[in-house]
Amino acid sequence: MDAQALQDEALAAVAAAETPAELDEARVRYLGRKSDLKLALRDVRDRESGMALNAARMAIEQAVEEKQDRLERAELDARLSSERVDVTLPAELIARAQGRPLRPRRRGSLHPSTQVRRDVEDIFLGLGYEVVDGREVETTRYNFDALGFPSWHPSRSPRASLYVGDDTVLRTETSPAQIHKMEAQKPPIYMVSIGRVYRRDTIDATHYPIFHQFEGLAIDKGLTMADLKGTLLYVMRALYGPERDVRFRTHYFPFTEPSMEPDVSCPICGGAGCRTCKFSGWLEMGGSGMVDPYLYEFVGWDPDEYTGFAFGMGIERTAQLRMGIPGIRPFWENDLRFLRQF
Ligand SMILES: [Zn+2]
The missing domain is CATH 3.30.930.10 (Bira Bifunctional Protein; Domain 2)
Structure with a gap:
């Protein structure tokens, strides 16, 4: 398999990954110790194919890194919007929406002195x-x-x-x-x-x-x-x-x-x-x-x-x-x- 074809296939897999787990799977498949790329790099005999394989490796690594950033940010956004609490709502309504019992918070008071x-x-x-x-x-x-x-x-x-x-x-x-x-x-x-x-x-x-x-x-x-x-x-x-x-x-x-x-x-x-x-x-x-x-x-x-x-x-x-x-x-x-x- 030539370096360019390997790179195209790997980038397509990275682009298709929709969750961190899927991305991880693609990373192992194309960059892992037993991946075609790593095996090909180990067997490389001439300078030209070595350079081509290394260029492919760097391109795939960069794509994985960028994709990971994007997925993590999307996950954080999703969590922030689903867990958002309207602090102006009465505690009773928030508790009911979250399906938990309302436990009134005890307020502090000033010492009698x-x-x-x-x-x-x-x-x-x-x-x-x-x-x-x-x-x-x-x-x-x-x-x-x-x-x-x-x-x-x-x-x-x-x-x-x-x-x-x-x-x-x-x-x-x-x-x-x-x-x-x-x-x-x-x-x-x-x-x-x-x-x-x-x-x-x-x-x-x-x-x-x-x-x-x-x-x-x-x-x-x-x-x-x-x-x-x-x-x-x-x-x-x-x-x-x-x-x-x-x-x-x-x-x-x-x-x-x-x-x-x-x-x-x-x-x-x-x-x-x-x-x-x-x-x-x-x-x-x-x-x-x-x-x-x-x-x-x-x-x-x-x-x-x-x-x-x-x-x-x-x-x-x-x-x-x-x-x-x-x-x-x-x-x-x-x-x-x-x-x-x-
Ligand atoms: Zn008295």
């Missing part, structure tokens, strides 16, 4: 406050000294706080962010910082070594306790409903003078008395007070010129009350059965 954090941010942004991020690792200078903690204060003990180095600590409150802000900006300051804080607590129903706080600071000319109380009343009503009332009990905090613990009228019983409020009608909500003039001196301001107030509360405690979550541990256990309820 995140939900409350966002609500708190919204409330304060609405009041014109700036939301400021702080550092979770702080120097003792900002975490204790600047906030007026005396050297003997028990919070400074490594038994109460988590130290990273001799004078660095995992922040025990978000207040250091306020000092950084005061160093960077002159009044008026209206800010809230929200984030994780760390205490060396033993884990039980109400204690956990990590929790979230939100702390606010307002410094301006002429701010009084009435502004503090009005602000907290507004925030408590935004968080717990328009019927809420706020009262103050005197307390002591290192960086406020005077210091007050705010109570909110119990949102569960409306003040009549229930188990949550221990039948007092009031719930303790955290700490607050007028900024101690010491802080103004720390950042180099005139304490006669400015006044301000500060307050801090727990995010988890807020979520517990708003969502009826018992204890603090569920917030950190990442148990999906718990988290899916919100």
Whole structure:
């Protein structure tokens, strides 16, 4: 068989192949180890017929390659058009068209702490406050000294706080962010910082070594306790409903003078008395007070010129009350059965 006839026959077979399997069959028949072409090439004796056979081999190889490309592309096109899904169709219709049962996909949800954090941010942004991020690792200078903690204060003990180095600590409150802000900006300051804080607590129903706080600071000319109380009343009503009332009990905090613990009228019983409020009608909500003039001196301001107030509360405690979550541990256990309820 001469080279040209062999080539013509092979090219015709390649052209006729309609599937990858048929093409493969033609390739084996005309280019395989036992094909006429390969046997003829092995027996070749003169240069001229060798060149002719090689030219035929190259032509057939090229034809097979091109045909393979075309068949693969056609196969892909066919698969894409048959498997196309109209993503605007309701999932129910797609499932029915594909003959499979509809299994609704579970949607994720925000962690309760995140939900409350966002609500708190919204409330304060609405009041014109700036939301400021702080550092979770702080120097003792900002975490204790600047906030007026005396050297003997028990919070400074490594038994109460988590130290990273001799004078660095995992922040025990978000207040250091306020000092950084005061160093960077002159009044008026209206800010809230929200984030994780760390205490060396033993884990039980109400204690956990990590929790979230939100702390606010307002410094301006002429701010009084009435502004503090009005602000907290507004925030408590935004968080717990328009019927809420706020009262103050005197307390002591290192960086406020005077210091007050705010109570909110119990949102569960409306003040009549229930188990949550221990039948007092009031719930303790955290700490607050007028900024101690010491802080103004720390950042180099005139304490006669400015006044301000500060307050801090727990995010988890807020979520517990708003969502009826018992204890603090569920917030950190990442148990999906718990988290899916919100
Ligand atoms: Zn109550």
